[in-house]
Amino acid sequence: MILSIGLAVGFLAVMTLFLALLLVFAERRILNYGPCTLDINDGKKTLVVNGGSTLLSSLANNDIFIPSACGGRGSCAYCKVQVFEGGGMIGPVEEPYLSPEDIKENVRLSCQVKVRQDIKLAIPEELFLAKRFRGKLLHKRNLTYDIVELRIALIEPESIEFVAGQYIQLESPEYAGRDAVMRAYSISSVPSDDRHVEVIIRKVPEGICTTWVFEHLKENQEVFLSGPFGEFQLTDTKAPAVFLAGGSGMAPIWSILREMRERGDNRKAFYFFSGRNQDDLFFTKELFALEKELPNFKYVPCLTREDANSNWQGERGRIPAVLPKYIPDAKPFEAYLCGSSSLIDACVDALRQHGIQEPNIYYDKFE
Amino acid sequence: MEDAANLTGLAPVMLIFISAAFTDNILLTRFLGMCSVLGVSKKVDTSLGLGAAVIFVTTCTSGLNYLVYRYLLVPLELEYLRLIVFIVVIAAFVQFVEMVVERISEGLYNALGIFLPLITVNCAILGVSLFMLGTPYNFLQTLAYGAGAGAGWALAIGIIGGIREKINEQALPRGLAGPGITLIIIGIMSLAFVGFSGMIRI
Numbered sequence: 001m002i003l004s005i006g007l008a009v010g011f012l013a014v015m016t017l018f019l020a021l022l023l024v025f026a027e028r029r030i031l032n033y034g035p036c037t038l039d040i041n042d043g044k045k046t047l048v049v050n051g052g053s054t055l056l057s058s059l060a061n062n063d064i065f066i067p068s069a070c071g072g073r074g075s076c077a078y079c080k081v082q083v084f085e086g087g088g089m090i091g092p093v094e095e096p097y098l099s100p101e102d103i104k105e106n107v108r109l110s111c112q113v114k115v116r117q118d119i120k121l122a123i124p125e126e127l128f129l130a131k132r133f134r135g136k137l138l139h140k141r142n143l144t145y146d147i148v149e150l151r152i153a154l155i156e157p158e159s160i161e162f163v164a165g166q167y168i169q170l171e172s173p174e175y176a177g178r179d180a181v182m183r184a185y186s187i188s189s190v191p192s193d194d195r196h197v198e199v200i201i202r203k204v205p206e207g208i209c210t211t212w213v214f215e216h217l218k219e220n221q222e223v224f225l226s227g228p229f230g231e232f233q234l235t236d237t238k239a240p241a242v243f244l245a246g247g248s249g250m251a252p253i254w255s256i257l258r259e260m261r262e263r264g265d266n267r268k269a270f271y272f273f274s275g276r277n278q279d280d281l282f283f284t285k286e287l288f289a290l291e292k293e294l295p296n297f298k299y300v301p302c303l304t305r306e307d308a309n310s311n312w313q314g315e316r317g318r319i320p321a322v323l324p325k326y327i328p329d330a331k332p333f334e335a336y337l338c339g340s341s342s343l344i345d346a347c348v349d350a351l352r353q354h355g356i357q358e359p360n361i362y363y364d365k366f367e
Numbered sequence: 368m369e370d371a372a373n374l375t376g377l378a379p380v381m382l383i384f385i386s387a388a389f390t391d392n393i394l395l396t397r398f399l400g401m402c403s404v405l406g407v408s409k410k411v412d413t414s415l416g417l418g419a420a421v422i423f424v425t426t427c428t429s430g431l432n433y434l435v436y437r438y439l440l441v442p443l444e445l446e447y448l449r450l451i452v453f454i455v456v457i458a459a460f461v462q463f464v465e466m467v468v469e470r471i472s473e474g475l476y477n478a479l480g481i482f483l484p485l486i487t488v489n490c491a492i493l494g495v496s497l498f499m500l501g502t503p504y505n506f507l508q509t510l511a512y513g514a515g516a517g518a519g520w521a522l523a524i525g526i527i528g529g530i531r532e533k534i535n536e537q538a539l540p541r542g543l544a545g546p547g548i549t550l551i552i553i554g555i556m557s558l559a560f561v562g563f564s565g566m567i568r569i
Contacts (some may be wrong), residue, residue, distance in 0.1 A: 004444075011445055015452060019459035088473045364485075366490045 249339030387515025400491025414528030417519025429513030
């Protein structure tokens, strides 16, 4: 009896051990591609990396941080780079994210390209400027019932250079069985405050990074982020601006507006902010105070589900419905939109109907 | 009617293959490997890709498991461990093949490789290895049985993929779209496959 149990257990142990060793050995032998050279932007930078991992992580290991919101699963399509040689075939995961123009220009998702040989690639110059920062969380402040503001002091490197409107990638480490991921959040602090980074984060149910931020991240804890990324920013023209945002879409616009105040940029500007009821509003006092410092600026919070009997004096209704009251002719305006894709799509439609020029619409969609 | 096991030469091998594919179709008469059918049968080309991967894996794993059973489990009198041993062998084999395919051919990896992890734990694969034990086949016949079962599964999922491509799912009642209509298709197809039963006895 004991003998047969021992035999069975022993057999299983030997068998699985043998197969596991075989696999480990095979992985070492078969998937070892040796050192490969990455030639970036026509020789501007050359890296020698060990083959076998993805282009995205090989670059990240060498301090070149390609934006990636999904953490390399091939679902956000942020990590596009041009791969001219050695990228292999386009895989089935990345194919849906590549337009015919992308394919013509050799654009690939760097998280899906494996480094198996020497690769020639091109990335936007600004990505050389992006860095990985170590910082310390100074405070975590509730702005509404589902939105927090994080203020992070940068430790190393100790200052960041960015344009208001850009975003960073926050890293959430492994916790409670969830993977380590990076998620993109717009910077809400102003560029002149270059030793700190502030972000505004809305709770996403089941979201890996937001759950970490809301439930695990403590003040004074060490955090890692990389950036800055993105092209969302105020143009240099003097054209009147209309900002539209909802929820945590406040962040880049909060940064842009405060920078306008610092520079005394007194262009005509409207800011429509969408919420369901008064509980969704934040920075309200500060924004109305800004109206006094920037005489041509007007803040218009729009509530869609506010109780009809409440004391709310402001606008009730969706932004597309409220907008024409303030902007009958949108033609001279430049629009800056930030928020969920449904909000942005609805607002872009409304702006178009009111005559805005398509190239003057800039947006940053939060998926 | 022929009794396949009593024939000699290549004829029984062919017969076993055909019977495993048609009269004893693992998907349509045994209803194994359903989860991947429900998940991946939206288009013909992905269906056939998965089908090809299944053919390959059933053939190889039934052969491997035959050898493991015959030369390891039976002499050690550990037949009752077959279920767990077969699963481990299949999982390791699929992992191994995935690595090899990734190394040797990127095209093949893109076509088949992404399906391999999907079928590591596919019950059809394990089913083939277990059903094989109830038969008096030799090694070559076992390979034919594995290949036939895989081919039958691939044929079935290919047809289902084709039918689903033609169906306008938007026009279906909401509760029936997706898995619902697929199960109905499988039911009708398995009725059709009843026509093959009794043609060959194995």
